[in-house]
Amino acid sequence: MSKSWKILAFGILACVLVIALTPYVWILLTSFKGRLDILSPQPTWFFTPTFANYPAVFIDKEYLPLVFNSLIIACGSTALSIMIGAPAAYVFARTDFAGKEDLFFFFLTTRMAPPISIAVPLFLFFTTLGLTDTIYAVVIAHTTFNLSLVVWMMRGFFAEIPKEIDEAAMMDGRSKLGAFVRVIVPLAAPGLAATAVLCFIMSWNEFLYAFILVAFEGRPLTVGIPGLITPHGTLWGQVAAVAVVATLPIIVFTFLVQKHLVRGLTFGAVKG
Amino acid sequence: MYGNGSRLRMLIATSLLATSAALVLVGEAGAWSLEEAAAPYKGTTIRTIGEALPPLEAMKKLAPEFEKRTGITVEIEMYEASETASKVMLDLNSKRGRYDFILQQHRNVGKFVTNGHVEPIEQFMTSAELRDPEFKPEEQLYQGLWKEISWYDGKAYGFPFTALTMYEWYRADLLSDPKEQEGFKAKYGYDLGPAQDWKQYRDIAEWFTRPDQGLYGTAIQGKRHEALWYEWLNFLYSFGGDMLEVKTGSECGPVIVNSPQAIAATEYYKSLMAFSPPDTLNYFWDDVMALMQQGKVAELIMWNDATYAVAVDENVSTVVGKMGFDIVPQGEGGKVAQVEGWSYLIPTAAKNKEAAYLFIQWMMEYDQQLEQHLNGGATPRPDVYASAEVQKLPYAKASMASNEVAKPKPTIPQSSEMTDILVREISSYLADEKTAKEALDESAKEISAVLGSCAPMKYPVQ
């Protein structure tokens, strides 16, 4: 009985996996197709692969630096969100103060404004500061919207670490700050890693702020993609090549930290 | 400056004459040279932004030569069309002056001019140091195109970067097939050939619609996208309709977008959906290009600058050598195509305006224009069209003819808003949410509200 349930479960999961992956596989195939194969009315699964799309977009169209721009922006904003957000989350997990829950909720509200509406004011604001067209502007922008995620996820994680650990560190001779940096942060590493992955994905994939705030030469891959929709047809092969290159690093990265990802997302709340 | 004399001269001068005159001038003047004019700006970098169009890519290839001669570096940012517009708007309105010149759809010129964002080009053209005496836009450009694309309210603000029109694409091989001709004549009572009026156009579309063979009569760009509006304008104009009752794009006049002609044009336009592939409401230029390249469509109305990719480039097209091109079919208002141009403009906040002017002026020269045109551009210079190399292109004739019948459209500040309203309403009509009259009445009402007192509705709405 239980064995047949298990087979059924695996069957369902396999189907889901196929649905989840087929579009990506198709894009992977498309990135090796010529335009005629791409536009063929019969789906072509077997074809003579061409490797022209990759050099066409990354060398001829000079999209290679965009990969590095994406990396710098995503790494920078992820590091900053964690560095700024985790201490705040720690305070929310440990300290009681008047209006704490309100401030906590306030952090979430920062996520609610549609980027479309904040984008223009933010652009004008950064222009006043002289920050537009620099990578800093978009790193800051991504940090602000990732902050809510960090604060919300890490609060639960910090709450799960017994308070006595901080206290022990303080009794052992650490300052409160020192206890946080030297003891709690290493203990929370899996949670931090999980949060960082999500921040990284969000920042890596973000389009609007990056488009508006960053200079042409600093634009990330996402901003480059619409440039392949030309009046003479969308360059599907090149779009696919960019999509593959843009996704592969996160898939590999996620796989490497996957153990921490699931473990890291275990919230203290569940343990009661 | 553009007195009667120059206008008269323009009328009589052929492109050939103008070119030879320019050659003579070089010999005589000699005093002006690009190198000398550019000397004060040596070492500066000028930056521009535009849609990732083939002529812009051609410009990118040409720019190093300019740099070599002048020491002025040209940096070109390429984005998708609507992205370009957003970037430019933000730059101009924040007055930070990142771009030394911009390439913009002429539809936006009014917005820029009335807000004081762009410089009149006159001040550079009258400067002896900057003006190349050989460059005579009054003679060397299609005057209609120049005035539509780069002028506003009687003043020149730039030069056309490309002048795009739309015309009829058809499958010459199908239309000249004797068996098809025979069958067509039997059914419709006249000879099969490139459609000359809209009735023929629909007959041909109907005749060739054979879904079981994967062939459709036509394809319309029905996605909720600006492409829809551009395409629809060809129908509107040739049916004798218009959006505003005006002579030039900078005027604000009564709204006539819900005229009987407009309604007829719109209903005719939708009737073509029957001969379009099933996904026609999801098409913009991208998809119809792909269909044409796959040989799945018999005829459609499409951009002249996209022709290269379907008629010449064998890497992407299966119908090279099978294509024919003609001006849009005849309607109640004649054969009228819409024209969309991109213009060189110099922002007020730009930091290197003179260097930018020098580059633009250089780009307008015959050689550069020819190079751009051969790489998929659409030049505003008749002499370039006249060149043997261009005449070899299968679409040169239709393209030139189309330029002649191009009709201006509003360039007033609210033009984008008008476009947005029309795209939505026509899309609503195509999606069966409304009738043509309802959609156009609503458009007229909203456009009139946007434009204010200068634009009453000529065809009142209840």
Added chain:
Amino acid sequence: MTTTAQPSRGQILLDRGASLPLILPATLLVLVFLVGPFYYMAYTAMTDLSFANPDQNGAFIGFDNFRKLVREDTIFWGSFWRTIRFVAIAVSIEFVIGFALAWLIWRYVERQRLLTTLLLVPMMLAPVAVGLIWRLLLQGDFGMATHYLRAVGLLSQSSAVFSTPSLVMPTIIAIDVWQWTPFVTLIILAGLMSMPRSPFEAATMDGAGPWRQFFDIMLPLLRPIIALVLLLRGIDAFKEFDKVFIMTGGGPGTVSELLSIYAYRVNFKTWNLGYGAAVSFMVYLVVLILCSVFYKAVYWKSADQRAQA
């Protein structure tokens, strides 16, 4: 080593006030870079500012924009209710499927690392890319998905998904489900994996069957996580833009015009910033109210329970 060192004032302050330096950077960053622009937006909403029309130079007009928005703007209200429906349906489906998948993995799969990573692939794709990918897949003439949908009879030969108004929103919801269900699965799975055993054992001893255990123990235990997932997904779904804009541009007609697309048109197509700000402000207000209610009702309650436990 054993002496009691006398600390300096600074050291004492550092320890006593340790919370402040920890929470201040985050608060400041948000205040400066989000609340600042936000108030600019709130102010702009009460002006007639337009980047396009020189007559509208940002004069203060009070609540006129809001009045017009609420009373006359049928397009706004159309997209408003469309968005509410979209969020409610998409997030519910994502939640149910995501939960079921998480449960299946938790219950039956021992080595879930590779499986989970692969399941997460849709979520890792940039929304811009997702829009383009599905546009390609569902293209009516050479779309792979269209081909197979027609082959199995789910779609008639003479129609295409994005050209059939009645199919557009369901398709957009399906694609959103495709992309974001993995996120729900991931977080619920993490929750399931960190659940204690003892309450289930106790319930088994008390004679509770699987269904009772699910409703009486698992759901209450997972409540904070469920709340978090619904909250994050709900907020993000409300802001959905990139995919839909690329796939349909809001059409055909206004069939798929969500609030964010409407806001985009007002802000970036017509550059009517005053009115656009009013639209944005309304959107923000609605999300804020919905979230506050939800937060107070669900999340806070579970946080309280935790505090009491």
Added chain:
Amino acid sequence: MAVSFKQVTKRFADGTVALDHLDLDFELGEFVVLLGPSGSGKTTACRLLAGLEQPSSGRIEIDGKDVTNVPPRFRGIGMVFQNYALYSHKSVFENIAYPLRIRKVPAADIERSVRDVADLLRIGDYLKRKPAQLSGGQAQRVAVARALVWEPAICLMDEPLSNLDALLRLHMRTELNRLHRKLDKTFVFVTHDQEEAMTLATRIAVLKDGRLVQFDEPKTIYRKPANRFVAEFMGRPAMNTIDGMVEGGVFRAGAVACPVDRSDGPVTLGIRPEQIELAAASTPGAMTLTVDVKEAVEPDTLLIFQNSGGNAITLRTQANCDAIEAGQPVSLAFPKSALHYFDARTGQRVE
């Protein structure tokens, strides 16, 4: 290294008063046990001394210096937590070495100190393990080692034995006693277990509702409980306390009647179960009660009587009780010397 609490009050944000004007002084080298039921404020007092909490009012002095606002790390105090609070990501060695590393002790000294303290606590073999690989008792020792390794003058222990099983607890108790004798440090030990308190403490501070009830040597606390609460809290089984009246030199409460040296009036009489004597019915002052339950806790026997006044009376004896069955009447005597008197209203001890 004298420690003193001066009028210390701790009120929490939710309004609960954990400590109410506590005054408490003790000297270097003492083993002070803070004893009380849960909610009595004993843990709060410990945490205040550690510096983990700040008093709402009052002062805490160490060696005459006011440390009320001094952060924990400057107080020279080590602490053992109830759940050990070991750093799960560090090895046992690193856990113990941690306070020394923070104090930038040279590596060689660290090595030596950790070895010494580990040997002292008999965990020298486990230094390479991670906390997760330790048994409860081992983890407990690591926590103690960590608190002692840097030789703080004072070592706090917050219910350190409560997570251990009974046998281990007895064992650790002995270890701690040995350690205290050997190290000559001030130990402050929090517990709710009176037996632990009795065996470990040099002095016990009994707390109730945030107030200090009695602070004395264990035997004094046992022999002269300051009030009825202490009397009932100390000793297992607890002291019998009987509410009654003295009339003409005889205390009466239900079936209980025994001669006392007190003037007339209400009083609460106390007597420890082991001091009640089984007597012949003819003995003067003897009373007869019916056995309710008989429990054999070898080598003792507990006889529990149900008094008609409501109080149960427990007797503990090592005498042979094989003949006595439940339901059987038995004669008892309360020796005068064993009696405690408490004020019937306040519960305070009266001599």
